[in-house]
Amino acid sequence: MDSVKDPLSDLVAACQNGDETAFRKLVEETQDDVYSLAYHMLDNIQEAEDMTQEVYLHVWRGLPGFRGDAKFSTWLYRITINACLNRRRHFARRLHVIDNEDALEDSIAKHGDPAEATMKEEQRAVLWKTVSYLPPKYRTVIDLFYQKQLSYKEIAELLSVPLGTVKGHLNRARKALAKRLRHKEEAPSAFL
């Protein structure tokens, strides 16, 4: 049993008692996580901001019923993921989905960056930029794993997919990024 206290539990309890200042603080503390998840899932800044607003409306409505069985952040991510999935279904045609692994790697490898560099720091920046070209489903697991530091199991539960799918998505994204690096090493000026 997990005995670690949820760091947001006091704030959540204050919100449940109608404390508006606590709600503002809760939004300030968590909105970056919600926004980045929405941004990676929806691939659009404006959509992500609208979605973040919508998520906090759900949160405000659902707070009286939140019992703290799960961590608040887990509950928040679940709301965000469900809301984004609904939005994605709604705008399915607009989303760019690549399911074939070779096509994914080629797609990433072809994306150029105007500020190509050979230094390690800059190589890192190139990779960060390349991450933004990955399809949303890969960016979503990258965000949950690397930014929010959730375990494979937690991600699988949140996304309602098998654990192997989470590992598969992450490994395919890693391979695609490694391929991008190889292209750069072989033809450093190809993307200029």
Add this chain to the structure above:
Amino acid sequence: MLSCKQVQDQLPQYVADGEPMSPYYAALRTHLYSCSACQAYAHRLRSVEDALRTCPPVHPSPLLTNRILRTVGRERAEAEEWQPLSWDVWVPIATFIMALIIASASLSQEMLAPVRDTRMAEMLAAWSHFLQSRSSLWGSTKRDLLWAVARGILATIAGLGMGITLAYWSERGGASLQDLEQRLTNTAERLWERTRHV
């Protein structure tokens, strides 16, 4: 002996796991030791891993907090305007009132005898007499029958309301009573404030 393809399939997970020394990866490590192509691939994967672990988070516009709070504030104002109490409060209240009506309709004059002298008993007796005069199931008129059916419907709704409320409260555990008390206090305060403004 593993092929390069097999090794390169396993390498992303191996590097992501921190290149563990477990026996599971023994064949992979042996291959890696002698294959420069796979070593180069592992090197690229380490760069990828490093980049992913240090990738800066994306931030929303600084105005987003206020937009969120405005949206929630509007919703709160609307909720306060149209629904001072949520269903889990007013359903039990309505259920209780219905149950009270049914119970009082079932009171006989004999049951009221011990407290006949009190003013409350007089009121209850008058109320009971009034209802019973209209609700006898054995009455022969259509109006009596209609009243009996209405009482049956009332009892069914009351039972359903009671059941739903009990299920909901029992699911929410002990927090609900405290929560209910808090919300009733808030609502009373709000109504009092409004009355004072009027």
